[in-house]
Amino acid sequence: MQWTNLWLIVVAISTCMPVFYAFQLSDVPTDLIVSINGEVYVGAGRRLYRLHEDLSLDESILVTGRDARVQKMVLSSNESRVALCLSDGTCVVYDSDFMGTGFEEITRVGRVVIPGSSIAMVIASSVYGDTFYVGSQGQNLASDLDVILLGQYGLLYGDTLRSSEADFTVHTNSFQRDFIAGFKHKGFIYFIVMDNGTESSDHHIRILRVCDDPDDGRFSALYEAVLDCGTLSPETRISSFTSVDGKSEFTGVIGITGGEQNRVCSFNVKDIDREMLKTFQECSDGTNDIPLAWNTSPSLGSCSDFMEPSATECNFGAGNTFTFVTALATFRAVSGTSIINMGTDVEITATLALEIDSILLMYVGYSNDTGHFLEKYYVTDELWLSASTVITLAPVVLLRWIPNLEFVYAATANEVYRIPFMNCSLHSDCINCTNGDDPLCGWCVLEDKCSRKISCKSSELKGRWIQESNRCIANVQLFTDVTTVDSLQQGLGSLEVSLLPHRASFPELGESDSYYCLFTADDYYSFSAPLSGSVCTISPNIPWFNGTQMVMDFMILTTEEEFILFSIEGALTLYNCSTTESCGQCVQVSSVCGWCVYNQICAGADSLCRAAEDWIRTEFISESGSSGSYIDTCPVVLAPTRGHYVHPVVVASVLTVHTKNMPPPISKFKYECAVEFSSGNMVRLPVYFAKDNEEPITCQVSHNQIQLSSLSSGEERVKLILLWVSEDGQYEYQFEFTNNSAEDLHKTMPRMQHPTPPLHSPSTPLNMILYDCHQLAGCCSSCLATSIQTDYKCGWCFRASGINDCSIVEECISIATQTNRFTTQSGDCPLPIITSISPTSGPTTGGTTVTLTGSDLGIAVDDVVEVSFGASSCAVGDIFYIPGTTIVCNTTESDTVGAVSVTVDIQRNATIVSTNSFLNPHFVYAVPRVLSVFPLYGPKSGGTVITIKGAALNISNSSETKVKLAGVYCTIR
Numbered sequence: 011m012q013w014t015n016l017w018l019i020v021v022a023i024s025t026c027m028p029v030f031y032a033f034q035l036s037d038v039p040t041d042l043i044v045s046i047n048g049e050v051y052v053g054a055g056r057r058l059y060r061l062h063e064d065l066s067l068d069e070s071i072l073v074t075g076r077d078a079r080v081q082k083m084v085l086s087s088n089e090s091r092v093a094l095c096l097s098d099g100t101c102v103v104y105d106s107d108f109m110g111t112g113f114e115e116i117t118r119v120g121r122v123v124i125p126g127s128s129i130a131m132v133i134a135s136s137v138y139g140d141t142f143y144v145g146s147q148g149q150n151l152a153s154d155l156d157v158i159l160l161g162q163y164g165l166l167y168g169d170t171l172r173s174s175e176a177d178f179t180v181h182t183n184s185f186q187r188d189f190i191a192g193f194k195h196k197g198f199i200y201f202i203v204m205d206n207g208t209e210s211s212d213h214h215i216r217i218l219r220v221c222d223d224p225d226d227g228r229f230s231a232l233y234e235a236v237l238d239c240g241t242l243s244p245e246t247r248i249s250s251f252t253s254v255d256g257k258s259e260f261t262g263v264i265g266i267t268g269g270e271q272n273r274v275c276s277f278n279v280k281d282i283d284r285e286m287l288k289t290f291q292e293c294s295d296g297t298n299d300i301p302l303a304w305n306t307s308p309s310l311g312s313c314s315d316f317m318e319p320s321a322t323e324c325n326f327g328a329g330n331t332f333t334f335v336t337a338l339a340t341f342r343a344v345s346g347t348s349i350i351n352m353g354t355d356v357e358i359t360a361t362l363a364l365e366i367d368s369i370l371l372m373y374v375g376y377s378n379d380t381g382h383f384l385e386k387y388y389v390t391d392e393l394w395l396s397a398s399t400v401i402t403l404a405p406v407v408l409l410r411w412i413p414n415l416e417f418v419y420a421a422t423a424n425e426v427y428r429i430p431f432m433n434c435s436l437h438s439d440c441i442n443c444t445n446g447d448d449p450l451c452g453w454c455v456l457e458d459k460c461s462r463k464i465s466c467k468s469s470e471l472k473g474r475w476i477q478e479s480n481r482c483i484a485n486v487q488l489f490t491d492v493t494t495v496d497s498l499q500q501g502l503g504s505l506e507v508s509l510l511p512h513r514a515s516f517p518e519l520g521e522s523d524s525y526y527c528l529f530t531a532d533d534y535y536s537f538s539a540p541l542s543g544s545v546c547t548i549s550p551n552i553p554w555f556n557g558t559q560m561v562m563d564f565m566i567l568t569t570e571e572e573f574i575l576f577s578i579e580g581a582l583t584l585y586n587c588s589t590t591e592s593c594g595q596c597v598q599v600s601s602v603c604g605w606c607v608y609n610q611i612c613a614g615a616d617s618l619c620r621a622a623e624d625w626i627r628t629e630f631i632s633e634s635g636s637s638g639s640y641i642d643t644c645p646v647v648l649a650p651t652r653g654h655y656v657h658p659v660v661v662a663s664v665l666t667v668h669t670k671n672m673p674p675p676i677s678k679f680k681y682e683c684a685v686e687f688s689s690g691n692m693v694r695l696p697v698y699f700a701k702d703n704e705e706p707i708t709c710q711v712s713h714n715q716i717q718l719s720s721l722s723s724g725e726e727r728v729k730l731i732l733l734w735v736s737e738d739g740q741y742e743y744q745f746e747f748t749n750n751s752a753e754d755l756h757k758t759m760p761r762m763q764h765p766t767p768p769l770h771s772p773s774t775p776l777n778m779i780l781y782d783c784h785q786l787a788g789c790c791s792s793c794l795a796t797s798i799q800t801d802y803k804c805g806w807c808f809r810a811s812g813i814n815d816c817s818i819v820e821e822c823i824s825i826a827t828q829t830n831r832f833t834t835q836s837g838d839c840p841l842p843i844i845t846s847i848s849p850t851s852g853p854t855t856g857g858t859t860v861t862l863t864g865s866d867l868g869i870a871v872d873d874v875v876e877v878s879f880g881a882s883s884c885a886v887g888d889i890f891y892i893p894g895t896t897i898v899c900n901t902t903e904s905d906t907v908g909a910v911s912v913t914v915d916i917q918r919n920a921t922i923v924s925t926n927s928f929l930n931p932h933f934v935y936a937v938p939r940v941l942s943v944f945p946l947y948g949p950k951s952g953g954t955v956i957t958i959k960g961a962a963l964n965i966s967n968s969s970e971t972k973v974k975l976a977g978v979y980c981t982i983r
Contacts, residue, residue: 031428033065039421041083043092044412050419051092051106052426053080058094058109065428071109074102081128084142086165087135093142093165095131099123101144103165116163123148123159130201132192134222140165145189145201145218148177156180158187158304160220160232178232178337180304182207187304191251195260195279197222197324202237202251202264205303206244213242214303215264217282217344221324231324232337233286234302239266239275239346246271250361250409253279254370264346265361265374272356274374276363277346289340290323302339350387352376362409362418364431367463369449371431373418375406382406384420386431388449398447400429416462434460440482452477455517456573473517481515483576488564507546507564507582516566516575523570529562529582531555541566558599560584587614593644594746597628605644607673610734610743624673645671646746647732647776654777655730656801657711660784661820665695665709667732669745672707675699678737683709685778686729697732707732724785730778787816789865790839791894797834798869805834836873837919842866844930847912851934851965856903858966860884860933861896862914864925869893873917879933880910904935936962956980 037055044050048063056079060069073080078096085092085106092109095101100123101116123129123146132143141164148159157177188204201218215237245268254261260279266272326336350372352358359382360375370389377383384400408421411431420427434451437443443453443460452475453459454466461475469475476482489508507527516525527546530536535555539546564581565574587603588611590596596605596612603612604627606619616625626643648668649655657665667683675681683695695709734743783804787793790806793816797804807822808814808831822832833839844864852858860879868874871891877884877899884899891897897914904910909932914925940960948954958973973980 031065033059033061033067033426035059035421035424035426038423039408039426040080042408042410042419042421042426043083043085044410044415044419045085045089046412046414047089048415049089050426050428051083051085052421053083053094055079058083058092058104060106060109061426065426069109071104074100074113074115076100082131082144084131084133086133086140088140091140091165093131093133093163095123095129095144095146098125099127099146099148101161101163116161124156128188128190130189130192130203132194132199132201134194134199141222143192143199143220143222145192145203147180147187147189150177150179153179156185178302178304182304185304188248190248193253193262194222195253195255198283200262200279200282202248202262204248207303212303213244213246215239215242215248215266216303217262217277219282219286223324231322231326233289233340234337235282235285235289235340236343237264237275237277237346238343239264239277240271240273240348242266242271243268249358252361252363252409254363254365261363263349263361263363263372265358267356267358270354272352272354272358272376273348274350274352274358274361274372275346276349277344282344285340285342285344286338287323289338290326292341293326293338294321302337305337350374355379357405359405360407360409360420362411364411364413364418366413366431367450373409373420375402375409375420377405382422384429398433402427432462434462436460440476441479444477444479444482449477453482455483456568456571456575458573468520471518471520473515483516483566488578488581507548509541509544509546509566519568520570523568525566525568525575528565528567530565531560531562535560555584555586558586558589560586585614587612592746593626594646597626597643601628603627607645608676608679626671643671644746645669645673649776652801654727654779656779656781658803658818658821659780659782660818663711663820665711665778666706667709667730668706669732672699672745680735680737681707682733682735683707684729684731684733685780686731687726688728724783725779725781727777727779730776783816783818787894789894790814790816790833791836791842791866791869792816792892793894794834794836794839795869795893805832806839807832835919836869837921839866839918841923842868842914842916842925844912844914844925847931847933849965849967850931851936851962852901853962853965854904854907854935854937856882856901858901858970859898860901861890861898862912863896864914865895866916867894867897867914868916875915875917875922876913877915878913880904880906880935882906882910901933907935907937909934934965936965938962938965955983 033052035052035054037057039052039054041053042050049068050059050061050063050065052059052061053073056073056077058071058073058080059067062068073094073096076096076098078098078100080094081097082095083092090106091103092106093101093103102113103116104113105111127147129144129146134141134143141162144161144163146159148157149155150157157179159175159177161175184207186206188206190202190204192199192201194200198219199222203216203218205212205214205216207213217235217237219233221231246266247268249265249267251265252263254263261276262279263274263276265274352374356376356378358374358376360373362373364371372387373384374387375382375384382402382405384402384406386398402420402422404422404424406420406422408419410419411417416430416432418429418431420429432448432450433446434443434448437446437451437460440453440455443451446460450462451460452463452466454461454469454475456474457467463469463475466475473481487509519525525541526538527541528536528538529548537548539548560583561580562582562584563577563579565577567574583600585600585603587596587599590599590603590612593605593607593612596603599612603614604616604619604625605612607624607626608620609618609624611618613619613625616622619625628643646669648670650668655665655667657663665683672681681697681699683697685693685695695711698708698710732745734745736742781800781802781804783793783796783802786796786802786804793804793806796802796816803818804816805819805822806814807817809822810827810829817832819832822830842864843866844862846863848861848863849858852860862877870893871886871888874886874891874897877886877897879901882902882904884901886897886899889898912925912930912933915922916924938960939962940958942959944957945954948956956975963971971982973982
């Protein structure tokens, strides 16, 4: 994968990078290096820290004892020495194992690094030891001129330091070069620098290259090339640099910040080397002559003037280290690619690029008005995606990484963090792992963990480490013919289970390993079988079990390590159909069980029924194309809309019972209706069955079968049962019923996944209410209200005898009583009558709750238009209103003292009728008066019995009479 030509798309994902361990610093860190064994060296201020892998402190020393701060550090390849360059321009070397025992200082010859100048260091290894290169801007002590100073210092194993240096005199006014970083690639040493001049056009990012030759300190071939990462301004600076040695190419990444340029730019070192080689060739043939940024003097002549005939790309100079050193500047800038653009209000503080498992990762530390952040990006399908973000307390200034460790090290102004660059362990299942935002993570199938590929055993085998969620074994499905186990049948049969996806999608196993299937239920019931292709076959017989069903868990295991590849809870259910006792239970157990409608048994095969066509199941397709339910299948009694039947008891009549799927009667079997009272008494009724079994069944009810004396009150809730009985009385079966009304016959109900009792089992049969209108109401309004509130067919019967009552029309009007009149209209009711009121008196201030009792006082409270006590109204409440007989109201204030007439106005259809004022009782308004109180004083603690005498103190309800003394209520005895 390449770093060039990538477009930036930032996708914010709310996943946090887990941060582990932190170390507090006393000063701002300037450099950080990590050893291959996890030791961390931090240069901060004048101190050098060595930390353990968990960032706990191992050793801390004060560097050199001088007032100089650590700028850059490198660690030798065998990690025995650490070299530091300081802010005063000196470089020193410490033994990494005994830092506190002293140091060696590098000797410079005739040159000095200008204090405060930036420094870059590069380490290069050879069989003889290590060489580290230092680049900085310095001063030639002999000429007193600014120079570009390059140093080469050997860390020969067991020997003292050796050094060689070269300078390049600066002949350009106000030239300043900041050395940012360096790196080694193949046979070259590279430095990244920022050149700053007086004009905006003088600001450039450049890359310098010299040949890595520990035995040649002449630096006889220096190349410089401009890196074009967009327009730069005086405020622009390089915040950080990192290099990535990928499998396909070597890439450098620069973080640029300041002004309007806040972005991350990448470049390909191949492009740089190609341009530098072209520059050498153009200089050799004289076709190109480009002045160096730090040397614009024309006295040097053209570059071809100092080319020796034997010049090579790494040695084309004619001078030596101390007299004249040549350098070439490329004619063309090397274009970089802006891969991440952070916007104008962001300051990039650090960057780190790395390639892990062929995945390119980028960490960017930045700050804005809202805080300080460290964001991780990765490349996928040529797009940069933001994977996670950490909020830090201070700007991230350093980012480091070493390939054999799974951590990124970040330093802020006062802390060092160790951060895992992956979060695989956060995912506990395959789906979350493969759908996660970390491209380094995949599911290690046979180890049941989310990890890097390198951490998964035998990951080279097909399917052992996966990153696609559709390959997760959790997506495996089972297909099998559901097996019935029936005590009425002989043998249990074999079982064949097919898997989807097929075996080919399972992880590849070693030669000695294989898969097998295991079925288990609880701890006592299990059986297994080898997996042949994608099929498990249990033969010859499945073990026997008791009960209606046995829910089996299914697993695929490996024989070698007994690893559970996957498991499915409740994958297979075995059914014992014969244990159910009703059709609803039977067909809801499973579609494999069916009901024998005449034998009235549940069986797993039609061969157990009287005839094959008598075996009914829910597994069928209805005319509408949808699957049926037990209501569409079983013989059931359907409840009416109210959920129960009602029936009057005073006359002989026909009770219509709605049914569905009832089989026609056959020889020696018949239907019966039964009414069971709460006392336990049962009355059986004959049944008429129509030819079409979709027609309702009618139960014949005669007057003498259910007597009035059977009812304990005006109504009684009884059980209505439809029976299937044998003529000899030896067999009896109760049909089930459902709440589905006759209007909802075609609404199917979903079959339950696991067998449970039906909605209404035979032990809870359908309810029916028997009622007697005579006992339910004593006046016309009450009678009509009863019919409205229920589905009773009561009405008011005006009899020729003058003894009117509440009745049903069949009993009121017959051939013998044709002179009677039956009504269900409130307008036909007699005038309202008030027979009593309570209490009969109250204060003129009102507030007395009065109960009026009478007859025909309305069907509903809304029928009561007004209640008047003389000239004052009485406010009617609906809580205690009883249709026809009782009105409760509260008196209002009255100007009249004494007895007043009580009048009630009732709405009757479009007219208002009133009670007869001459027959109405009267209500007395009075003014209570206190005449004497004894005794007149008592203790504050209370308990004094006080006698109050006066007039009209007993009016109104006794509960409404209260006595208060000085704001405290006194208990009335």
